[in-house]
Amino acid sequence: MQKNKSRRVEILEKSAILFHKKGYSATSMRDIAKAMNMESASLYNHIKSKQEILQAILLPLAHRYTKGIEEIVNSPLTSIQQLERIIADQVRITIENTDSVSLIPNEWVHLKNKSEKDKSEKDALKEFLQLRNFYEKEFKTVFKKCIKDGYLRKVNVDIAIFSILSTLRWLYSWYSKNRNINSLVLETELINNLIGGLKKT
Amino acid sequence: MQKNKSRRVEILEKSAILFHKKGYSATSMRDIAKAMNMESASLYNHIKSKQEILQAILLPLAHRYTKGIEEIVNSPLTSIQQLERIIADQVRITIENTDSVSLIPNEWVHLKNKSEKDKSEKDALKEFLQLRNFYEKEFKTVFKKCIKDGYLRKVNVDIAIFSILSTLRWLYSWYSKNRNINSLVLETELINNLIGGLKKT
DNA sequence: GTCTATAAGTCGATAGAC
DNA sequence: GTCTATCGACTTATAGAC
Numbered sequence: 001m002q003k004n005k006s007r008r009v010e011i012l013e014k015s016a017i018l019f020h021k022k023g024y025s026a027t028s029m030r031d032i033a034k035a036m037n038m039e040s041a042s043l044y045n046h047i048k049s050k051q052e053i054l055q056a057i058l059l060p061l062a063h064r065y066t067k068g069i070e071e072i073v074n075s076p077l078t079s080i081q082q083l084e085r086i087i088a089d090q091v092r093i094t095i096e097n098t099d100s101v102s103l104i105p106n107e108w109v110h111l112k113n114k115s116e117k118d119k120s121e122k123d124a125l126k127e128f129l130q131l132r133n134f135y136e137k138e139f140k141t142v143f144k145k146c147i148k149d150g151y152l153r154k155v156n157v158d159i160a161i162f163s164i165l166s167t168l169r170w171l172y173s174w175y176s177k178n179r180n181i182n183s184l185v186l187e188t189e190l191i192n193n194l195i196g197g198l199k200k201t
Numbered sequence: 202m203q204k205n206k207s208r209r210v211e212i213l214e215k216s217a218i219l220f221h222k223k224g225y226s227a228t229s230m231r232d233i234a235k236a237m238n239m240e241s242a243s244l245y246n247h248i249k250s251k252q253e254i255l256q257a258i259l260l261p262l263a264h265r266y267t268k269g270i271e272e273i274v275n276s277p278l279t280s281i282q283q284l285e286r287i288i289a290d291q292v293r294i295t296i297e298n299t300d301s302v303s304l305i306p307n308e309w310v311h312l313k314n315k316s317e318k319d320k321s322e323k324d325a326l327k328e329f330l331q332l333r334n335f336y337e338k339e340f341k342t343v344f345k346k347c348i349k350d351g352y353l354r355k356v357n358v359d360i361a362i363f364s365i366l367s368t369l370r371w372l373y374s375w376y377s378k379n380r381n382i383n384s385l386v387l388e389t390e391l392i393n394n395l396i397g398g399l400k401k402t
Numbered sequence: 403g404t405c406t407a408t409a410a411g412t413c414g415a416t417a418g419a420c
Numbered sequence: 421g422t423c424t425a426t427c428g429a430c431t432t433a434t435a436g437a438c
Contacts (some may be wrong), residue, residue: 198394
């Protein structure tokens with residue numbers, strides 16, 4: 001049971017790397033098996049399907065983002081402190097799960113909804129999109145509050161948020177080529193870059 | 202000949218949309234044929250292979266980026282004006298080729314190098330990466346000159362450039378959901394957001 | 403220039419021996 | 421829990437009729 005579980009986690013980790021490198025569709029079960037030094041048939045002793053691998057990577061991660069922003073929003077911090085903590089949390093998630101995070105921008109499109117044949121499948125695509133919408137809504141609320149509270153200038157909210165989230169979405173790519181950077185330096189530098197220019201002076 | 206050419210362009214346009222929506226690997230020739238209202242075999246009267254479609258979309262676009270930055274860099278503008286023009290040019294390219302641009306961040310990995318069997322194939326992957334490296338090198342040179350000339354503060358150059366390019370890379374995604382925005386507004390707003398915070402006061 | 407038919411290969415997944 | 425063998429569906433691409 002313990003050994004079985006760790007084998008499964010190994011598969012998820014190798015799969016995340018391969019999905020990142022070639023994309024979900026271009027990665028075959030044979031590719032994953034090769035990375036695990038086993039035959040593709042053996043994979044099915046640990047996972048149910050290729051689709052289940054993708055879900056097992058993306059859904060817990062999406063929940064991690066949501067949990068993070070929820071805790072920050074419900075804290076007694078000021079709006080601008082919350083915004084900074086949200087950015088810092090994204091940096092931390094990226095550093096701790098770089099390969100999985102790399103699948104967030106694009107590979108989620110291959111998540112499938114519950115199929116007709118197998119009712120035990122989860123409505124993974126729906127769940128993922130709900131979590132993402134919730135996150136973006138919370139982010140926007142905090143950002144608007146920062147303007148209302150007088151911490152930030154009255155910029156075009158949609159463009160500014162898009163710009164911040166774009167950088168954070170591509171952080172995994174930059175970080176995988178610069179893994180030796182100190183994570184606290186990265187956090188503070190990014191917070192300065194992303195909202196420093198928006199602050200009232 | 203004229204008709205043949207426009208048919209080919211139609212295929213490239215439909216393919217770009219499909220590659221964007223599902224990815225290159227998950228898009229089949231049957232999918233493209235369906236979007237063209239023809240059988241998949243008929244596609245081969247206009248294009249040589251699926252790989253050639255990808256190359257015909259990505260390579261001219263990569264050359265367009267390079268041509269743009271080269272012209273700006275060789276102009277008599279000041280360094281900060283050049284930086285602003287480079288950002289504006291990326292906005293313009295994205296607005297004019299939204300579907301093709303959407304393939305730049307990820308789908309280029311499916312470009313293939315010259316194969317052993319068909320020596321007439323181009324070394325597409327190599328060419329694409331050379332153009333990208335050239336672009337990023339030129340961008341960095343201009344950015345550093347802006348600091349040296351006293352227009353921008355002495356920030357961490359790599360992190361700042363990564364942040365700017367991330368936003369521009371994801372612009373296609375934002376723009377495809379907000380196509381009614383005035384392009385000049387978008388240009389000026391983005392220039393302000395991306396380098397406004399870096400300027401010396 | 404479009405079609406039908408099909409070649410030749412790869413895909414995800416299963417059956418059953420050990 | 422891993423293997424070999426294999427199924428049936430799907431893939432890109434070609435041949436040849438019209």
